[in-house]
Amino acid sequence: MITLRSFFLAVTLIFSSQLVLVPVVVAKVKQEQSIISESQASRKAQKAVAGKVLKVELKGNVYRVKIYQDSGRVVYVKVDAITGKIRK
Structure with a gap:
């Protein structure tokens, strides 16, 4: 059974991985536009x-x-x- 702590840990990991990828994608888009x-x-x-x-x-x-x-x-x-x- 998933505990509340495990759930919050999983959600935190998912959101933090998105925060790392967003600047990389934005930088690539800016480079392509320039x-x-x-x-x-x-x-x-x-x-x-x-x-x-x-x-x-x-x-x-x-x-x-x-x-x-x-x-x-x-x-x-x-x-x-x-x-x-x-x-x-």
Whole structure:
């Protein structure tokens, strides 16, 4: 038979585990909301390297922008998805 003390202990554990998980989920949502868009990443990459954007991929926190230059050369530019800065 469950005692009142065991019941309160179980309820306390359930609520305390939720309090630990909530900040983690909120931080992840804020991070996802603060990344720049694909179009912003492509514009920043085009400012760094002139040419036509062929493809934009998000891998982790970095956009990988594929650009076709007028010379016929294809280059990849990495753009930080959070700060928008060009990475080397």
